[in-house]
Amino acid sequence: MSDTLSIALAQIDPVVGDVAGNVALIRAARARAAADRADLIVYPELVVSGYPPEDLVLKAAFLDAVEAAVDSLAKDTADGGPAMLVGAPWRMDGLARNAALLLDHGKVTACRLKRHLPNYGVFDEARVFVPGPLPAPITFRGVRLGVPICEDMWYPDVAETLAAAGAEILVVPNGSPFEVDKSGVRLERAAQRVAETGLPLVYVNQLGGQDELVFDGASFALGGDGRPLLRLAPWRAEVLTTVWRRTETGWTTEGKLAPEPAREESIYQAMVWGLRDYVGKNGFPGVVLGLSGGIDSALAAAVAADALGPDKVWCVMMPSPYTSQDSLDDAAGVARLLGCRLDTIGIRAAMTAFDGMLGPLFVGREPDITEENLQSRARGLTLMALSNKFGPMVLSTGNKSELSTGYATLYGDMCGGYAVLKDVYKTAVFAVCRWRNAHVPAGALGPNGPVMPERVITKPPSAELKPDQTDQDTLPPYDELDGILMSLIEGELSVADTVAKGYDEATVRRVWRMLDRAEYKRRQAPPGVKITGRSFGKDRRYPITNGFTKSV
Structure with a gap:
């Protein structure tokens, strides 16, 4: 013995x-x-x-x-x-x-x-x-x-x-x-x-x-x-x-007891490891992404730089007539802090071309979300062309709050080979960005200091697809929205049980309907790393054709 x-x-x-x-x-x-x-x-x-x-x-x-x-x-x-x-x-x-x-x-x-x-x-x-x-x-x-x-x-x-x-x-x-x-x-x-x-x-x-x-x-x-x-x-x-x-x-x-990492560090490392292995194990030479000057694309770029190295991250700013100077400056600031390549490709010419192509059929109709989505799709088309020509995988930058509510454009900002923020709520995006600006994660290949200007974190989020647009024109405030979504998705709670948590019933019903209607979009979204207890994809399987929301 x-x-x-x-x-x-x-x-x-x-x-x-x-x-x-x-x-x-x-x-x-x-x-x-x-x-x-x-x-x-x-x-x-x-x-x-x-x-x-x-x-x-x-x-x-x-x-x-x-x-x-x-x-x-x-x-x-x-x-x-x-x-x-x-x-x-x-x-x-x-x-x-x-x-x-x-x-x-x-x-x-x-x-x-x-x-x-x-x-x-x-x-x-x-x-x-x-x-x-x-x-x-x-x-x-x-x-x-x-x-x-x-x-x-x-x-x-x-x-x-x-x-x-x-x-x-x-x-x-x-x-x-x-x-x-x-x-x-x-x-x-x-x-x-x-x-x-x-x-x-x-x-x-x-x-x-x-x-x-x-x-x-x-x-x-x-x-x-x-x-x-x-x-x-x-x-x-x-x-x-x-x-x-x-x-x-x-x-x-x-033996030794390694310390337990902070919540934000764990989320960040999960994104880094998920992206690093997806790119590396599938043999991609790097990634290309649209860098808008907003917080989501800034975080996606930071994760990519830490996962792959700044030399393998190609950022592209694609301004439209509605892009603010702040966004141009902030995108440049992110690329500078990360040490990544940044190119600018304006999409005004594409917008004009689509107006000319579709104008005869659209005559007599006021501009609406159709024209907004065309801008996003022009950007998606541009990134896919760069991917096809030069080889890097397109990195999608949408977060879980957007994918939950359908606040994302199919074949536009949803296009790509991998969605690094797919299971990260917007409120977590803010928290993780603040953490990364103050800390350098173990094994990171990116910079030792901040990865984005402070204004990227503090300014109101906006898709900038029309004048003076902000996300809150369409969505509830993110702290409220994410609480409702977590209740409906991770908690699988009913509208009544979610309202009982203190949320407005009309808002909860509206978010529930948005969540249901966007299922067909999510089925066509790229893969992304699981972070929460109920991620979209294999983890949450709801029918696209679903009359239950209408019946309650």
Whole structure:
């Protein structure tokens, strides 16, 4: 019976579908663990395939590649170095399972299957996997390890079964996406399992962006008494070797507790990591975006500069006759502070051309939102032309408040390959901009000082599509609007329950109708990183054709 066990935690950033690249990442992490004389290195959930693999699991050729990779990794362990606990899609009896595989002595020595397959929010695991049975512990170097896989930790049955079967340490591989305030929920669930079993728990989470999800890492360990033993810094790749010792009261280890980041820092880092990995993993050379002089495009540009480096961010100011001098100056100020390229392409000629093209059909009708939208679409067309000609991906700059209410132009400011602020409410945009102007996030490739002039944050928001226009001509004040939207979207509350929070009923009904009517627009919006508890896209699926709003 061993009295010590060295366990390395691999908080790393795999790429979905890049089996060969993930194998290289796994091997590099193992080499670091071997240098620290680890007995075992634990990787995130489904690290061989990347998480979430979605319908790739339905391809036999993909599962063949994963299984060949696992076999190759298993052979590595014949060298006497650390054993590996890797996650992979795994076929058993012809059915795909979400598995944790122990690789040791040159072969797969144990396999444990995920019991609880999440099938809510952004998760569709029941679509591609078959659940496993309640697991038994794995005996490794004389220590009985219980291996709940991610969602298994959120329910008591798996941990209780493992404890009853003699498990001594719970080791939990995870693919837990980031959302604001989720780290506390993870700790709460882990503490519940520890309280129920009296066992210490090691939580290893994935890092990095995958389409609309981003993973923050933030791996940790709790003692059998529920006390935090160690916490890795979020938003940082790391391989940490921990030395566990058997005591009279059970297994324990020592480590540092990385500080919990501020809410605004977490939101900002989520946007940075989501964009960085979306651009990098898909092979884009950089991004191009419209820089209006307003706060949304300024924040989008700042995130891009911090994620990719200022040299990979191309800003374009596209003034119309309604663009103010302040906006021109502020856009130039943002580009100067960020160190990004800025070009100016006026759209007056495009507006004149559209007036000439459509004038014969529009005769006798007063200008309205049609002409306003044509300006936005001229800008979208311009950015797409630059993307096609030179290669950078168009970065959309709209925020969640706008997308919620339809205050965005389809094929105009909504066009692009990625929407970095898609799940960030306008009130959060203001808060995050103030935070970034005062702080430099870890790992940022942008400037060390402020990223936008103060006036960009303080001036009234405006689309500048007609004279003296402000957002509040069309929308309620943003602090009121965002409160109503959070109630309707994240809270899924009714109009009556939202009004009971103190909001005006007519305003709530108006916002509810706007939210419903804009569903068809959101279906055509580019992907963007999930920040809140209910993001648009896979996380919130409402029918476009929907008569419920009219009936209540």
